[in-house]
Amino acid sequence: MTEVQDVTLRDLDKRRDEILGHLGMAYEELAAKASARSLVGDEWAAWEELREIEFLRNG
């Protein structure tokens, strides 16, 4: 059976902070790199997960 994880806004915020903390970057800094097509290495996975969080928060 596929695991279903119901999350709260607090969970999403916490995960967002963890991702950015791991990279040592502000969201805006990472977004600027994505916009400039200059993501490297782990920044790719981080940016895609942040976009998923954004979708869950705001649709």
Add this chain to the structure above:
Amino acid sequence: MGSLGRAPGDRVPSERITKTTRDLHQQVEEFGQETAELLCSTLPRLPDPPIRILRYEDRSIIGPADGKSLPLYAGGQHLADMKLSIACQLDSVGKYLAVDESTFNLLAILDRAPVLRIHYLRDPGTRPTAHVHMHGHRGALSHLLSQAGHDSPHDMSSLHIPVGGSRFRPCLEDFIQFLICECRFDAQPDWRPHVEAGRERWRRRQAAAVVRDVPEEAARVLRDLGYTVEAPDPLPATQLKALRNW
């Protein structure tokens, strides 16, 4: 299996009509389960379970936990990863399960960056609804893009290569077969029937969606084949958006 495409872009087929949030949750769980079964029956040595559903209110993400990727092996050696992400929610009228965005990525473990991405966006703006990004270098392409005044002439991945729009776009089964047959990644011994059965389901659903887009075209073809088809009154509206969008 419907996978990514269980939802062709704007709506899933009529049997996927949902009435309540509980129905929606159940459909997402079934969709997730089918996706997990497809992955496990085609690609070896995946984590168990390979994916999970992350859910907040009526929005869900189907994909590996914590944004991780799935390992791909060649000759038993872990050489690459596959990223899979499907974002679903109720559509604008609150009745249908819809895929808002999906991503299938092939990533090299050498630099953890994409080699190839297949991307679908329900609301793509000026980009093609379904498109492929190739991450590579080709001097001649950079040259011609530069001469043509492109913003990112040296970045091949800035191109959105259109692949069939919402109705005729590639499904997850296509991507998996590409990984196995073209890239030569390891596969489960009996992978092919799972891919083919899933692709058939996907294309039947897409065909049904196209019939709803242009019912008079479907009726004409059926009459040509000898069926008796009577038009309802009033005639159903033709929906050309999905067929006209690139």
